[in-house]
Amino acid sequence: MSAAVLTLDGxxxxxxxxxxLEGVSGVIRRGAMTAIVGPNGAGKSTLLDTLAGQITPQQGRLTRAAGVTVAYLPQSARIDRSFPIRVGDVVALGAWSRIGLWKALGGGLRREVAEALVAVGLAGCERRAISDLSAGQFQRVLFAxxxxxxxxxxxxxxxxxxxxxxxxxxxLALIHHWHAQGRSIVxxxxxxxxxxxxxxxxxRLSQRVLGWGATDAVLSADEATA
Structure with missing residues (x-):
């Protein structure tokens, strides 16, 4: 069994x-592709905020394995697309932990931005304003x-x-590419x-964990109790 990346205990x-969320316990394992499902109001986004370290639990403990780095893409509705910023600058923000927020973009980083945009199908769009993009194009930018x-x-x-x-x-193809590189996806x-x-x-979540494990087993149990 692969090592734990994140462990939740109560x-x-x-x-x-x-x-x-109440009494949530479980393990996110290295290299796993994990889906979180449940009705509206089940606490799914709260769980992701907690896994990302944006929320500190009032009860229990969340443990992250040493050296594990986390990237978080919130719902697009939580992002202000009216802000006057260009596509290339949004993508470059992904490197802020390496270069700082205010350092000028060097040639190496510009190449990384250009390559990421090629990978998501937006080659040459660095100078476009995000307000001009469709919903699908903007999501591609966030993946870049x-x-x-x-x-x-x-x-x-x-x-x-x-x-x-x-x-x-x-x-989805890009997510599978990340998974093939050994990354964990939630x-x-x-x-x-x-x-x-x-x-x-x-x-499967509804404030509490109703099922956590192999997808076929969790969804089959859900269907059996529906």
Whole structure:
């Protein structure tokens, strides 16, 4: 069995007056493709925020393996696309932990940005404003930014929401490429066909964990109790 990247032990998170997560325990393993599923309000985005270190649990403990780096793509609806910034600059932000926020882009980083945009099908779009992009194009830009982060664990919150089938297929291919490199992927998804086809592990959530393990077993148990 592969080593644990993240371990959750009785994690609880409050959102205002209610518990968004209660008693969540489980393991994200190195090299796994893990889907998080559940109804609206189940705490799926809260769980990703917690895994990313953006929220500190009020109960329990989250342990990250030594040296593991994390990249997080929140829902696109949480990102202000009216901000006056160009595509190339958004992608370059993926390297901020290496170069700092205010360092001028050198030739090496510019090449990384250009190569990432080629990989997501947006070659030559560095100078376009993000406000001019379609939803699918903007999601491609955000995936290019993830490439520059070069993280061990990649967290994706509804990465295929409101984008076309061609873009979804391209981004799924990129996720599989990352997985083949040994990275761990965790994604919040609603399409059970996508989950079954592409993710070997599934977490079924409704504030508490209702199932965590092999996808076929977790989804079959869900269908049996529906």
């Amino acid at each position: 994690v609880g998170v409050r959102r205002g007056e209610r518990w968004a 930014r993830l490439m520059l982060q070069n993280a061990d664990l990649i967290l994706l919150d509804e990465p295929f929401n409101a984008i076309d089938e061609a873009t979804t297929a391209d981004l 994604a919040v998804l609603h399409d059970m066909a996508q989950v079954r086809a592409h993710f070997d592990q599934t977490v």
